[in-house]
Amino acid sequence: MIQNLTHRKATLKDLATIIGLILEDDELAQSRESQNVYDPRYADAFHHINADPNHYLMIVEDGAEIVATCHLTVIPSLSFMGSTRLQIEEVRVRKKYRSRGIGEWMIKAAIDYGVERGAKIVQLTANKERVRAHSFYEKLGFEASHEGMKLYVGDI
Amino acid sequence: MIQNLTHRKATLKDLATIIGLILEDDELAQSRESQNVYDPRYADAFHHINADPNHYLMIVEDGAEIVATCHLTVIPSLSFMGSTRLQIEEVRVRKKYRSRGIGEWMIKAAIDYGVERGAKIVQLTANKERVRAHSFYEKLGFEASHEGMKLYVGDI
Numbered sequence: 001m002i003q004n005l006t007h008r009k010a011t012l013k014d015l016a017t018i019i020g021l022i023l024e025d026d027e028l029a030q031s032r033e034s035q036n037v038y039d040p041r042y043a044d045a046f047h048h049i050n051a052d053p054n055h056y057l058m059i060v061e062d063g064a065e066i067v068a069t070c071h072l073t074v075i076p077s078l079s080f081m082g083s084t085r086l087q088i089e090e091v092r093v094r095k096k097y098r099s100r101g102i103g104e105w106m107i108k109a110a111i112d113y114g115v116e117r118g119a120k121i122v123q124l125t126a127n128k129e130r131v132r133a134h135s136f137y138e139k140l141g142f143e144a145s146h147e148g149m150k151l152y153v154g155d156i
Numbered sequence: 157m158i159q160n161l162t163h164r165k166a167t168l169k170d171l172a173t174i175i176g177l178i179l180e181d182d183e184l185a186q187s188r189e190s191q192n193v194y195d196p197r198y199a200d201a202f203h204h205i206n207a208d209p210n211h212y213l214m215i216v217e218d219g220a221e222i223v224a225t226c227h228l229t230v231i232p233s234l235s236f237m238g239s240t241r242l243q244i245e246e247v248r249v250r251k252k253y254r255s256r257g258i259g260e261w262m263i264k265a266a267i268d269y270g271v272e273r274g275a276k277i278v279q280l281t282a283n284k285e286r287v288r289a290h291s292f293y294e295k296l297g298f299e300a301s302h303e304g305m306k307l308y309v310g311d312i
Contacts, residue, residue, distance in 0.1 A: 022235055034237050045238030052210070055232070073231055076211070079178055079246050081190050082201030083310065087243075090235055111309060120310030125281065125302035137305050146281035148302025149293050153267060154239065154276030 003062055005102065007109050010057040010069070015046050017066050018057070021092040056113060060106050068093040068106050074117050086114030088124040107140055125150075159218055161258065163265050166213040166225070171202050173222050174213070177248040212269060216262050224249040224262050230273050242270030244280040263296055281306075 010018060019037040034041070049055045049071065060068040071090040077083055088110055093103045114122050125148030126133040134144060166174060175193040190197070205211045205227065216224035227246040233239055244266055249259045270278050281304030282289040290300060 018234065032236050039237060041238035042234060043238075045232050045234050045240070048232035048240075049234070052232070054208070054210075057234075071234065075229055075243075075245075076201050076204035076208070077245060078174065078198060078201050078205070078213075078227065080188050081195060082197035082199075084201070084204075087231075089231075089233060111307065115309055120308065122307040122309055123281070123305065125279070125304050127302050128300075134303055134305070140307070142305040142307045144284075144303040144305050146283050146304025146306060147290055147300040148281050148304035149279065149290075149298040149300050150302065151267065151278040151296070151298045152276065153271055153278055 005060055005062055005067075005105050007058050007060045007106070010046075010050075010059045012043070012046060012050070014059055014066060015042060018059070018069050018092075021066075021069055021094060022090065024095055025092055058106070058110065058113075060102065060109075062097070062102075066094070067097045068102050070106055070110055072110055072113060074114070074119065077121075080120060083120035084114075084118045085121045085123055086110070086117070086119035088122065091124070103136065104140065107137070111140075161216055161218055161223075161261050163214050163216045163262070166202075166206075166215045168199070168202060168206070170215055170222060171198060174215070174225050174248075177222075177225055177250060178246065180251055181248055214262070214266065214269075216258065216265075218253070218258075222250070223253045224258050226262055226266055228266055228269060230270070230275065233277075236276060239276035240270075240274045241277045241279055242266070242273070242275035244278065247280070259292065260296065263293070267296075 016037040019042050023033050049057050054074045056072040058070050058072060059066055069092050070088055073087045075085045075087055077085050111122050172193040175198050179189050205213050210230045212228040214226050214228060215222055225248050226244055229243045231241045231243055233241050267278050
């Protein structure tokens with residue numbers, strides 16, 4: 001079970017590990033990612049994320065081992081009386097450490113992070129094929145109130 | 157029909173008009189917004205949005221009249237080989253100008269804006285109660301592939 005989890009901001013040294021987590025995720029990721037964790041497109045994206053204080057690429061460690069990651073973005077917004085939102089993307093838990101409560105710990109840490117930065121709404125989208133993810137988030141209080149709509153406009 | 161539409165970045169002078177558009181929208185907005193378009197919480201949020209080059213609060217004008225608005229955010233991302241995303245929020249068309257193609261014009265302009273900034277994915281969430289919105293976006297090529305999950309953590 002959960003031992004000694006901590007989270008911190010990812011550094012460039014962590015990038016290959018994070019991409020590895022995205023790749024190992026499941027069949028959805030396999031088809032759309034470069035199999036090379038050192039693909040320079042990942043490093044480019046990392047630098048954009050890392051340079052912007054509204055982004056927090058979270059690494060969760062159990063001791064010295066990276067066991068999970070997610071990407072948080074603080075988004076100011078006019079609606080709901082000017083409520084800041086926290087958006088969660090790229091939620092991944094290392095396969096061999098799943099079903100131990102690490103994902104729950106991480107999402108709760110993400111919510112705390114958002115609340116500390118004034119967020120009133122925490123939001124994410126989950127692919128409809130990831131059925132288990134929906135009940136996971138509903139147990140944490142999320143409601144599937146919206147359709148998450150995507151349009152792919154590039155060669156991906 | 158569409159006459160002479162243009163878009164530009166909103167300024168503080170436009171804010172009361174934008175909030176008016178959010179308020180007039182429909183029954184969903186009525187219950188959750190301040191009825192005072194000069195509520196300082198809106199101005200605070202505007203300043204955060206305005207100061208960040210990754211945000212574009214779009215105003216659509218027909219001649220000199222503001223007829224629609226949306227809020228665009230450019231989000232760097234690791235997945236899909238480091239693909240930048242464009243997120244669309246707060247889509248509003250002035251009630252008396254609906255069903256004239258203004259919304260379609262605006263979303264296409266938003267997509268163009270995203271493509272110019274390297275976005276490979278354009279994404280938004282639409283409340284499941286807004287049934288007409290779903291077919292509107294599907295006609296523009298969006299797919300409702302995800303559950304849009306929200307958690308409210310503040311007093312809103």
